Amino acid sequence: MSTKNLNADNHVEEHHGAPSGIMRWLLTTNHKDIGSLYLLFSLLMFFIGGAMAMVIRAELFQPGLQIVEPDFFNQMTTVHGLIMVFGAVMPAFVGLANWMVPMMIGAPDMALPRMNNWSFWILPFAFLILLMSLFMEGGGPNFGWTFYAPLSTTYSNDSTALFVFSVHIMGISSIMGAINVIVTIFNLRAPGMTFMKMPLFVWTWLITAFLLIAVMPVLAGAVTMVLTDKYFATSFFNAAGGGDPVMFQHIFWFFGHPEVYIMILPAFGIISQIVPTFSRKKLFGYSSMVYATASIALLSFLVWAHHMFTTGMPLAGELFFMYCTMLISVPTGVKIFNWVATMWRGSLTFEVPMMFSIAFIVLFTIGGFSGLMLAITPADFQYHDTYFVVAHFHYVLVTGAIFSIMAGAYYWLPKWTGNMFDEKLAKTHFWLSLVSVNVLFFPMHFVGLAGMPRRIPDYALQFADFNAVISIGGFAFGLSQLLFVAVVYKCIKGGEKATAQVWEGAEGLEWEVPSPAPYHTFETPPTIK
Amino acid sequence: MATKQLSWLIPAIVLSGNASANADEMRLNMTKGVTDISASVYNLHMIIFYICCVIGIVVFGIMFWSIIHHRKSKGAKPANFHESTKVEILWTAIPFVILIAMAFPATKTLIEMEDTTDADLTVQVTGSQWKWHYKYFEHDLDYYSLLATPQSEIKNKIAKSANYLLEVDRPLVIPTGQKVRFLITSDDVIHSWWVPEFAIKKDANPGFINEAWTRVNEPGIYRGQCAELCGKDHGFMPIVVIAKEPAEFDKWMAEKVEIAKKFKEEEQKLLAMNMPMEELMALGEKVYNANCAACHQQNGQGIPGVFPGLKDSAIALGDVKEHIDIVVNGKAGTAMQAFGKQLALKDLAAIVTYERNAWGNNTGDVVQAAAINEFLVDK
Numbered sequence: 066m067s068t069k070n071l072n073a074d075n076h077v078e079e080h081h082g083a084p085s086g087i088m089r090w091l092l093t094t095n096h097k098d099i100g101s102l103y104l105l106f107s108l109l110m111f112f113i114g115g116a117m118a119m120v121i122r123a124e125l126f127q128p129g130l131q132i133v134e135p136d137f138f139n140q141m142t143t144v145h146g147l148i149m150v151f152g153a154v155m156p157a158f159v160g161l162a163n164w165m166v167p168m169m170i171g172a173p174d175m176a177l178p179r180m181n182n183w184s185f186w187i188l189p190f191a192f193l194i195l196l197m198s199l200f201m202e203g204g205g206p207n208f209g210w211t212f213y214a215p216l217s218t219t220y221s222n223d224s225t226a227l228f229v230f231s232v233h234i235m236g237i238s239s240i241m242g243a244i245n246v247i248v249t250i251f252n253l254r255a256p257g258m259t260f261m262k263m264p265l266f267v268w269t270w271l272i273t274a275f276l277l278i279a280v281m282p283v284l285a286g287a288v289t290m291v292l293t294d295k296y297f298a299t300s301f302f303n304a305a306g307g308g309d310p311v312m313f314q315h316i317f318w319f320f321g322h323p324e325v326y327i328m329i330l331p332a333f334g335i336i337s338q339i340v341p342t343f344s345r346k347k348l349f350g351y352s353s354m355v356y357a358t359a360s361i362a363l364l365s366f367l368v369w370a371h372h373m374f375t376t377g378m379p380l381a382g383e384l385f386f387m388y389c390t391m392l393i394s395v396p397t398g399v400k401i402f403n404w405v406a407t408m409w410r411g412s413l414t415f416e417v418p419m420m421f422s423i424a425f426i427v428l429f430t431i432g433g434f435s436g437l438m439l440a441i442t443p444a445d446f447q448y449h450d451t452y453f454v455v456a457h458f459h460y461v462l463v464t465g466a467i468f469s470i471m472a473g474a475y476y477w478l479p480k481w482t483g484n485m486f487d488e489k490l491a492k493t494h495f496w497l498s499l500v501s502v503n504v505l506f507f508p509m510h511f512v513g514l515a516g517m518p519r520r521i522p523d524y525a526l527q528f529a530d531f532n533a534v535i536s537i538g539g540f541a542f543g544l545s546q547l548l549f550v551a552v553v554y555k556c557i558k559g560g561e562k563a564t565a566q567v568w569e570g571a572e573g574l575e576w577e578v579p580s581p582a583p584y585h586t587f588e589t590p591p592t593i594k
Numbered sequence: 595m596a597t598k599q600l601s602w603l604i605p606a607i608v609l610s611g612n613a614s615a616n617a618d619e620m621r622l623n624m625t626k627g628v629t630d631i632s633a634s635v636y637n638l639h640m641i642i643f644y645i646c647c648v649i650g651i652v653v654f655g656i657m658f659w660s661i662i663h664h665r666k667s668k669g670a671k672p673a674n675f676h677e678s679t680k681v682e683i684l685w686t687a688i689p690f691v692i693l694i695a696m697a698f699p700a701t702k703t704l705i706e707m708e709d710t711t712d713a714d715l716t717v718q719v720t721g722s723q724w725k726w727h728y729k730y731f732e733h734d735l736d737y738y739s740l741l742a743t744p745q746s747e748i749k750n751k752i753a754k755s756a757n758y759l760l761e762v763d764r765p766l767v768i769p770t771g772q773k774v775r776f777l778i779t780s781d782d783v784i785h786s787w788w789v790p791e792f793a794i795k796k797d798a799n800p801g802f803i804n805e806a807w808t809r810v811n812e813p814g815i816y817r818g819q820c821a822e823l824c825g826k827d828h829g830f831m832p833i834v835v836i837a838k839e840p841a842e843f844d845k846w847m848a849e850k851v852e853i854a855k856k857f858k859e860e861e862q863k864l865l866a867m868n869m870p871m872e873e874l875m876a877l878g879e880k881v882y883n884a885n886c887a888a889c890h891q892q893n894g895q896g897i898p899g900v901f902p903g904l905k906d907s908a909i910a911l912g913d914v915k916e917h918i919d920i921v922v923n924g925k926a927g928t929a930m931q932a933f934g935k936q937l938a939l940k941d942l943a944a945i946v947t948y949e950r951n952a953w954g955n956n957t958g959d960v961v962q963a964a965a966i967n968e969f970l971v972d973k
Contacts, residue, residue, distance in 0.1 A: 128758065129750040136826045136900060203899020209823045215800060216783040216825060220723075220929050222900050304801020310784055311799055345666070347676035375786060375821075376797045377778075377804035380708045384701060391693045395686055402685045405657045410673035412666040423661070427654060434646035441696070443631075443703040444639045446795045447624055450786065450821040515621035516790045518821050521829030523748060525760045527621050 091186065094178035095584060096163045099185050101481070103160030104474070106188060108550070110152030111467075113196070115543050117145035122539035125532050130523055138522035139207035140199060146210030150328070151235045152192050154462065157470045158331040159184075159242045162270045165477065166246060168575040168582060169264045171255025171591045176248040184241035191234035198224035198231075209520060211321070214302035214313040218294040229292045236281045243277035246270055255574075257593030261352065264573055268355050269334030272362045276323045276330070279366075283320040287313065311376050318369035326365045328462060330358055332429075332469030333400055336422050338573070339476050340404050343419035344411030345570035350403040357396035357403075364393045374445045383442050390440035394433065401430055416568065417491040421472035424499055425465060432460030435510065450520075453513025459506045471498075471549065478553065479567045483581030484560035491552045497545035504538030625790050628812045628837070632793035634703045642696060649689075707793075710805040713775030715768065721778075721785030721798035721820065723929055724827035724888065727936075728766045735851050738936055739764045740884065741830050748830075760817040765834035769843035770810050778804045782929065786822035789835055795821055810837040825929070826900075827888055861939050865964045869940070871947070874960060878948025881941045886949075889929065894953040901929070905953040914959055918946055922969045934970050939963040 084092060093099060120141045124132045133141070163181065167174055175181045199205035203222035206212065217225060250271050254263070263271075290313070293299040300306025302313045333354075341348045348354065370378060370386040378386075404426055413419075435457040439445050448454060479485050508531040513519075517528045524532065563580040578586050626636045664670045716731040729736035742761040746752045755761070768774045778787050780798035788795040792808040810816075818833040838846060883892055889901035894910075896903035904910045909917050921942060924932035933942060946961040 128754060130748055131750065135829065136897065139823070139826065139828075201899065203897070207826075213784055213823070216823065219927055220783050220825060304799075309802070311797075311802070344664075344672065346672040346674075349676050350678070350682055351676070353682045375795050377799065377802070380705065383704060383708075387700065387704070388697060391697060394693070395689050398689045399682065399686055401653060405653060405660070406681070407676075408657060408660045409664065410670070410675075411660070411664055412670045412672040413661060413664050414666045415661075423657075426657065430650065430653065434650060437646060438639065438642050441638055441642050441700045443635045443700060443707060443793070444624075444642065446707075447635055447639065447790060447793055449795055450788075450823075511622045514624045516625070516818075518788070518819050518829070520823045521819075523759060523829050526754060526756070526758050 092182070094174075094182050096167050096175045096178070096181065097481075097582065097584065099175075099181050100160045100162075100164030102185050103156045103163060106185070107153050107155075107157035107160060107470075108553075110148050110156070110192065111546070114145050114148035114153055115546065117141045117148070118539060119543050121145065122536040124522055125524070126536040127533065128524055128526055128529050133522070135522045136204060136207055139209070139520070140205045142520055143206045143209050143212075144195065144199065147195060147206070147232075148192070149462070150210065150324070151232075151239075152188075154328050154466045154470070155239060156188060158270075158273070158328070158466075159239075161266075161331065161335070161470070161473050161477075162242075162246055164481065165575060166249060166267055166270060167253065168578065168586055169267050169573060170250060170253065170258050171574050171587045171593065172249060172253035173585060173588050175245050176253055177245045180241050181245050184238045184245065187234050188238050191231045191238065194227050194234070195231040198227040201227075211314075211317060212288075212291060213317070214291060214294065214310050217291050218302060221295065225295055226292065229288045232288045233285055236285045239277050240281050243274035243281075246274040247278075250274075255587065255590040255593055261355070262593065264334075265337035265348065265351070265354055265358075266331070266334035269330040269337075269358050272358050273327050273330045276327050276362055276365065280320040280323045280327075283316060284324075287316045287320065290316070311373070314373050314376060315370065318372045319366075321372065322369040323362075323365045325458075325461075326361060328466045329429075330362065332425070332466050333358060335469045335473040335476070336404060336425055339418045339422045339472055340407050340426075342476075342568050342570045342572070343414050343416060343422075344408050345413075346407060346411040348403070349406035349409075350399075353399060354403055357399045360396045361393060364389060364396070368393060371440060371442075371445070374442050375449050387440060387442045391437065394437050394440070397433055401426060401433075412570075414569075416475075417486075417488060417495055418472045418476035418568075420492070420495050421468050421475065424495075425468045425472060428460055428464030428468065428502075432457055432465055435460065448513065450518055451513035452509040452517045452519055455519050456506050456509035456513055459509070463506065464502055468498075474549075474553070476568075477575075478556050479563035480575060480580050480582055482556050482560075483563055483579075484556050485563050485567075486552050486556040486560060490548060490555070494545060494548035494552060497548065498542060501538050501541035501545055505535055505542050506538070508535050508538075627791040627793055628810050628814065628816065629792050629808050630811070631703070631707055631808070632791060634699075634706070635793040638700055638703060641699070645692060645696065649692075707806075710775050710807045712773060713807060714772035716775045716777060717766065717768070718777045718779070719766075719787050719798065720781055721787065721824070721831075722781035722931055723783065723825050724820070724831040726762075726766075726785075726787070726831065726833060727781075730847075733847055733851055735847065735854055737764050739766065739834070741832060743830075745883075757817065759830065760819070760832045760834070762832055762834045765815070765836045767836045767838060767843060767846055768808075768810065769840040770813050770837045772840060773807055773809045776806045776808075778806060781931065783824045784822050785820050785824045785831070787818070787833060788821040789816055789818035789833055791816040791818075792835075797822055813837050813839055813842075830888075857938070861963070864940055865967055868962055869943070871951075871960050874944045874947040875951060877941065878944035878946075879952070881937065881945050882948050882952075885933065885937065886945065894949070894955075904949050905955060907955075910949045910955050911957060914946070914950070914961065914965075917950065918942075918961065918966060918969050921946055921949075922966060934966075939966050939970075942966045 124138055201224045205224050206228040208217040208221055250267060290301040294301050300308040302308050302310045337348055337354060367389045368386060371390040374383060439448050439457060475491060512528045512531045517524055565579050566576045567580060574591055624636055624639050626633055718729040720727040726739045739762045742763045743759050747754045747758060778796045778798045780800040782800060785798040786795055787798055794806045794808055796804045796806040814837055816835045820828055820831045890896050890904050894903060894905040922934035924930050940963055943961045943963045943966050950957045950959045
């Protein structure tokens, strides 16, 4: 027994008598295994949600109804949104946190490993329930991922209960994941790893975890009220019974707006790791980055009603939420400026993670600009619920969140697998994605400004040309992502061996352990310089 | 008066002046619209857009300068700086000042938009799945406005007309130059009444009334759409507003009120008459396809799990009175609307007759206008 433990690099862990095959993955409490499970699950969900986007784009390729009925179209937009938000983006960040947070702070594992296992393994069931509801008589959820009442209560189909349960399970999973991250960071930092020495990815995740704990219960409350309104004759959102449908939107967006930052703060963290590495220069304004992240998180609780300017708020409310929303662009701007200052007079190289990061900075900023435009309430009346908004949130979520996840995956893939990835293939993936994603989302600004509402299966003729272009961009972007799978697969199978540091300019604890990272790292805490 | 707001940002004035000249050549940009408010909104949009452009050019410019000149392959050695409180304060303060400058014109426009006092004319706008209802407060006139694009165009069987999906059977008509107030509400789910040319987008919330207003400067036909997902046919409930000179508007209104009055008198006469089955069936098919087929489908089979079918259904084959009641008064807690207030007696009689005798529902029942009227009088 003791002889087996002598080799700290031993990849196969045996001293717990770990099971092999499928049971290894079902019972694992290892943060690296669970991180991999999260990442692979989110990749699968990315393709399922993506397939639904392809259905949407195929129907919108030409005016008229060709492929699907309007009701099914609504199910596609709804489930596409739910899957991408809760199934692709959030689990991917949790996966990255699982893999990297313990390694970055010198911890042996996550603080609550069994809960970690549980928080992953309930997720597949949540999405199974959601996806199966599509095959029910009457179809799956069709009221948009925002499930506004009373469309989701009195007027929804029978699958609503399944939708509610599935969201509950996703919420429980997120809360458990968030608790784990907080407890790990608070308790398992190596001696000398003070808060202001933590890598920014750890910082952003710590703040994200607090956001999750604050707002996921609000979402749980919202879906529960939808459930009781629909099935138990309550009237939370039913005016005829003394309720208020607009109150639903307040509750939903009180969750929904911090949720937006839950999906972008870890992205900021990833970019803040990658840009210094490939600039060979320390991150500019580390402490201002931390403060900016914290102020974005706090402000995120004060801007929810900017999603609701058209609901008929009082003037004072509209002004308050307009000012707060404009204010949030200040700390976000600080982050962009800091990244640019980090690159300034650095010694830049452009490996694939850096390419995705630069694309992130430019394209996320474009999403930020349209966000600032949307903050201007009188103009928002024209933008609201048009393709301009669709363009905005896809710029921040696809070229923002997803591009950062791609950047992070390419950045850490050699550390995870021990092999360098096929750089040529990865660069092809990058360039195809970059071009197609802009063909896909940029013209949406134009059709939105010209007056095309979102969530419609058919449109007036003046939008036809741009929609054809958008659809072609969509198909190209979707297909390009298959290359990512090819790169990951090849990298797991083999390739040029990676060094411990992997990238020339990389600094931090995760680059001090060998590649691939051994099954157990930092069983004795490292010394922090 | 719109240009007054531009004085906040001098560089933007020049640029937005150029851009607005060719704004309507290609549909790339927001409309300037036909009201003073919509012009202000357009100007706000252009100012903030140009602010974003300038910031973007500066930030990306510096970044790409760095990318080109500070690359390792050119022998660039990394500098050592990584902190500067002065710089951080500077790039916090500058955006803050820009935002404050932007907040002034935005606030001013917003205050104007929300001032619905002193209206010359009030129209109640009610959304329901999937049509709009307009009711003039100062006149004895109200009517429903439905999509006029035929199914055959939507299903790609015939060529699409120029105003595909943006045409209705009875548009809303308002006078130019007068302040028209809209009271917006809904009968079922949340809809949103949006006419881009007026810069009005206001949600129609069931059980609550929202206000909006416009003063249209030029006569014309203005088209919009429902902007809030409201179910299956959300994409198929357009809005068309015709703005007429006040004199023409008054003439139109007088005509319409007269027609509505005559129509009511005709209906009373109809109560004493019996329409033959064939006539009811022919009319019924037409009215059914326009008003009922969206949910119950042309073949009467509905959409399983969403909308019940009528072919062989307990209601269409059962008690006539229950059947009439549900058509006239709707069914609470479902998407089934009360059609009593939407359609003429004759049409309602035809629908019930049609539903009881079409698709193999051969009950042989003939329902007359008088039978329908009993249910209207009742409630």
